[in-house]
Structures are given as structure tokens and as C-alpha cells.
Amino acid sequence: xxxxxxxxxxxxFVCAGIGFVxxxxxxxxxxxxxGALALNLGMxxxxxxxxxxxxxSPTAFAEMVGAYGLVLACFLAIGLTxxxxxxxxxxxxxxxxxxxxxxxxxxxxxxxxxxxxGLALGICIFVMxxxxxxxxxxxxxxxxxxxxxxYNNPLIYAVGAALVFMISGIQPPVWLAxxxxxxxGLAIPLMLVSLGVAIANMRAQxxxxxxxxxxxxxxGGFTVGYAVATGLGLEGAARGALMxxxxxxxxxxxxxxxxxxxxxxxxxxxxxxxxxxxxxxxLPFLMWLVLx
Amino acid sequence: xxxxTVIQLANIVVPVFICVxxxxxxxxxxxxxxxxxxxxxxxxxxxxxxxxxxxxxxxLSAEAMAEVALATLxxxxxxxxxxxxxxxxMRLDIPSYLPSLIFPLTGSMGLPVSYYAFGDxxxxxxxxxxxxxxxxxxxxxxAIAAGSFSLKKLATAPVIYAVAIAVVLQLTGTPxxxxxxxxxxxxxxxxxxAQLVALGVSLLQLKTGGIVRSSFLGVFRLAMGIGVGFAIAGAFGLEGAARAIVIxxxxxxxxxxxxxxxQQYDRKPEEVAGMVIVSTxxxxxxxxxxxxxxx
Numbered sequence: 160x161x162x163x164x165x166x167x168x169x170x171x172f173v174c175a176g177i178g179f180v181x182x183x184x185x186x187x188x189x190x191x192x193x194g195a196l197a198l199n200l201g202m203x204x205x206x207x208x209x210x211x212x213x214x215x216s217p218t219a220f221a222e223m224v225g226a227y228g229l230v231l232a233c234f235l236a237i238g239l240t241x242x243x244x245x246x247x248x249x250x251x252x253x254x255x256x257x258x259x260x261x262x263x264x265x266x267x268x269x270x271x272x273x274x275x276x277g278l279a280l281g282i283c284i285f286v287m288x289x290x291x292x293x294x295x296x297x298x299x300x301x302x303x304x305x306x307x308x309x310y311n312n313p314l315i316y317a318v319g320a321a322l323v324f325m326i327s328g329i330q331p332p333v334w335l336a337x338x339x340x341x342x343x344g345l346a347i348p349l350m351l352v353s354l355g356v357a358i359a360n361m362r363a364q365x366x367x368x369x370x371x372x373x374x375x376x377x378x379g380g381f382t383v384g385y386a387v388a389t390g391l392g393l394e395g396a397a398r399g400a401l402m403x404x405x406x407x408x409x410x411x412x413x414x415x416x417x418x419x420x421x422x423x424x425x426x427x428x429x430x431x432x433x434x435x436x437x438x439x440x441x442l443p444f445l446m447w448l449v450l451x
Numbered sequence: 452x453x454x455x456t457v458i459q460l461a462n463i464v465v466p467v468f469i470c471v472x473x474x475x476x477x478x479x480x481x482x483x484x485x486x487x488x489x490x491x492x493x494x495x496x497x498x499x500x501x502x503x504x505x506x507x508x509x510x511l512s513a514e515a516m517a518e519v520a521l522a523t524l525x526x527x528x529x530x531x532x533x534x535x536x537x538x539x540x541m542r543l544d545i546p547s548y549l550p551s552l553i554f555p556l557t558g559s560m561g562l563p564v565s566y567y568a569f570g571d572x573x574x575x576x577x578x579x580x581x582x583x584x585x586x587x588x589x590x591x592x593x594a595i596a597a598g599s600f601s602l603k604k605l606a607t608a609p610v611i612y613a614v615a616i617a618v619v620l621q622l623t624g625t626p627x628x629x630x631x632x633x634x635x636x637x638x639x640x641x642x643x644x645a646q647l648v649a650l651g652v653s654l655l656q657l658k659t660g661g662i663v664r665s666s667f668l669g670v671f672r673l674a675m676g677i678g679v680g681f682a683i684a685g686a687f688g689l690e691g692a693a694r695a696i697v698i699x700x701x702x703x704x705x706x707x708x709x710x711x712x713x714q715q716y717d718r719k720p721e722e723v724a725g726m727v728i729v730s731t732x733x734x735x736x737x738x739x740x741x742x743x744x745x746x
Contacts (some may be wrong), residue, residue, distance in 0.1 A: 162629065165582070165629075165630045165631035166630040166632075166633050167633075169631075170632055170637045172637075173634045174634070177638075187488065189573075191483075191489075192482075192483050192484060192485055196484075196645075196648070200473060200477075200644075200648070200668065229549040238578075251610065267637065270692075271633050274691060321515060332458075333458070334458075334461045334462045334465040337462055337567055338466040338469045338470070341470065341563060341644050342473070343646055344640030344641055344643070345641050345644045345645060347637055348497075348637050349641060351637075379620075417539065
């Protein structure tokens, strides 16, 4: 069991660790460019490849998307309650609860814990999580309804194309499968190294309320994941992937959004840093619970 | 040529073309691309990981590895002699032209073609060829361009250690622990797509010059590669995947790394860029034909 846990979490630690050292030693690293490469090229290909290769049924896809939708609804409720009690502004603190690192951290954990099936199910969740971040999350930061960023996201088109193959039951041609698999290989390592660099460049600043929010987010995330998985009767990889993804820390892109809309970017950075640190420290325990 | 053959070829070369095309599109749109960062990530982290993970997936005998390694050395020796002779005949200067004529693009283009043609076994054999190329490029190639040799470069190249470890593990039949395999397999996955996209970006960004001479030299590199590849594979009596891999790797176009050195040491970078672009473009046509001949 210990070796299994190690084989699941080591890739995350090593890849993010490489990024962290890279960032701390002051070597240049264009996070924006690497992020664009990972998210605009790598991720859409990885999603298409993982969803079509394993022939994920449209029902299973809908089930995971729906389950994570429920998780997000619970996150909204927890977030709103916390914000109301702590009297902090929603435009900075609400997206922190709903946008998690479902891609860079969640996907490799799903992959190494449950194999290609886990990766495909994790991607269903990641898709839902991305759509939510780029519509609801974005709108909360912007202070107005905005969904246009969604149309610029190649992930949506890749998943749309994958759904055509999944629903029709046709296998994509080998050249397309080969190409998407190849380019998809960029996504996870680049995202993880980027995560490490981003963390190395952020500074945490005190304030007890940030720590409280992080703890509420992570414990709430784990509890909601466990409750929804159990309530829906999910089993095996589906249960594991949902529990992993629900327990992920605050998404790094929140920092970019907060900067862009002039919200409290310093606090957002602190929350990303602290929640990621706690999450990494408790990862063996989380994987033990998930794999058991 | 049957439809099946066309599809089989497409499955091998289309991923390469699309990745390069995406890189070119990336540069065309004007999105920033830090080639230096990507090259550094690939050579220092990605490539060593790819080597460790790939050798874990296949079982190669010591003879098979030694055979391809010797054939590779013979190919490089032949490239060096022929290129040197050509440069002397054309009265060109050695630091600018020798490295670009010797070293083919065995990484970004040779590895994926070998992988899609022969699976993990093909990739592992292609890595043997690639490793000599990478070591040669960063030591001899750099030394020729710089005009001075540095052993330090050789000793600090991470691929050398990765290959040494991979070969020892392979020969002793020792498996990597799961956690190292998962990590290296993940990080190794970025090598080929990142290099191909970087190649596409470079093709659009390179400033070319002296296009007649560089076109001739670029085409010469391809013809020499194909000729030497077939000759050496025949002389060594190679068969199957080993034969095909030695020929494919030898026939690759001029390496982009040659351009990087030419730029760094100001050795006619425009002409080397022309050689890279012309030989890569021509190889898009000759590669499918070559695959037809060796598969």
C-alpha cells in the first residue's frame, strides 16, 4: 500500500519540485507561454485522446460531469456560508472555493491511482471544472456575466469532437489518435512544472482568515467528495477520481483572474500557496483513503 | 501503392507533420514561444526521463544495442568524412558547415517516426542513435562551431547519465521502482511534442540567406544520409527494426541545434537556417518514400 501511494504521489512531487527549484534558482520561465502550450495544445489533445481511446460511454461521461456538478453546488454553498460568516468580499473569495487544481494536480493523481480509466474519468471532471471556472468563476471576478471566454477555449471543441466519436461509437482514425496522444503528453508535465514555478514565485502573507478559508476549502472538499460519491453509489475508479478531484487545492488560475480584474491578488496567492502546501502534506493520507 | 500502405504511412508521418504545423501556426499567430526554455526543459529533464522510461518498457539484448550503437558510430564517421570532403571541395569554412552536415534531426523527428513505425522497440533503438547524436552535437558540434572543445559540456549532459543507468538496468534486468517509472514516463512524454512544436516555430522564425548554396547543402545532407544509412545497415547485416531505424535516423534533415550553435558563435546562421528549412521541407516528401522502402 505504501509503495502504491508513493507511485501515485511521487510524479506530482517530483514534477512540481522541478518547477519549484527552477523558479527559486531564478532561471527564466515564461509561465504564460508554457501555460498556453499546456492548456491550448496539450490539454485538448489529452482530453480527446483519453476520452476516445478508452471508449468512455456518453453515460459515464454525463455521470462524472453531473457528479462534479453536484460537488460544485456544495462548494458554492460552503463558500457562500463561509464568506457570509467571515464578512469577506465574494468577488475575491468565492471562486477560491469553486476553482480547484483539477488539471495539474488532479489528473496525474487519477492517472497513477486508477490507470488510463482514472485519467479519462478525471478528464470528465476537469472539463466540468474548466467550464465552471471560465463562466461562473470568471463572472464572479469580473463582476458581470461573461461566458465569451469559453468559446476561445480549445478544450471545449476537443471535447465536442470526442463526444461525436463517443456517441457514434466510431473509433477515430489511427493518425488522429496518434497525433492527439503525442501532443497530449505535453499537458500534465508542463502544467505540474508550471505549478511548481508559480508556487516558487508566490509569497504567503499572514492573516488567520486565509488559513481558515484554506482549511474549510480542503476539509469541505474532501467531505463533499466522499458524500457525493457515496450518495450516488459510485464505485472503483469513478469514486476515486471524484474524491481526488473534490479534495484538490485552490486553482492557480485564480491568481491570474484576480490580477486581471484587480481583486485581492496577494490574498489569492496566499490561499493558493497555503492550500497547495497543506494538500501536498496531506496527499499520502488522501490517497490512502481513496485507494482503500 | 495500396490504400492500406497509404494509411500505414499516414499513421507514422501525420503526427509529425501536424505537430510541426501547429508550431508554425503558433509562430504565425505571433504567440510568444521561448525556444531556449523549451530546449532546456527537453534536454535537461525530458530527454533523460524518456530514455529511462523507454528502456523500461522494452527488452533489448546487449547484442542488439551494441549492433545499433556500432552502426550509429559508423554512420557518424561516414558523415564526417563525406562532409569534410565536400567542404574542402567547395572551399567552405569548417566551423559553419561541418556540424550541420554531420548531425541529423534524430530527436524531434527521428524518434516519433521510429515510435509510430515500430512501437516501443523502435523508439528504444532510435534513442540509441539519438543519444550518440545528442552527445556529439553538444560536444563535437559545439566545439567545431565554438572553435574549442569542452569536456565539461560532455560531463554535464544529463542524457549521458540516463543512458548509462538505462543500459545497466537493461543488462542486469533490474526494473525501475513504480514511482520512478511513473515520474519519468510522465516527464518523458513532453519531449517529442515539445521538440516538434519548437521545430515548427523555428521554421517560421529563422532568417535565411544564401539560399542557393544552403538548398544544395540541405539536399546533400538528405541524400548523404539515405546513402550512408542503407550502406551501413547493409554492411552490418542489420535486419527488421534495427535496419529501418538506422536508415531512418541517418536520413533525417539538418538538426535545429546546429542553427542554435551557428547563431551562438556567429557561424553564418542564415545559411544554416536555410539548410534546416530546405532539408526539413524536402524530407516531408522524401520521408514517406523512404518509409515505403524500409518498412
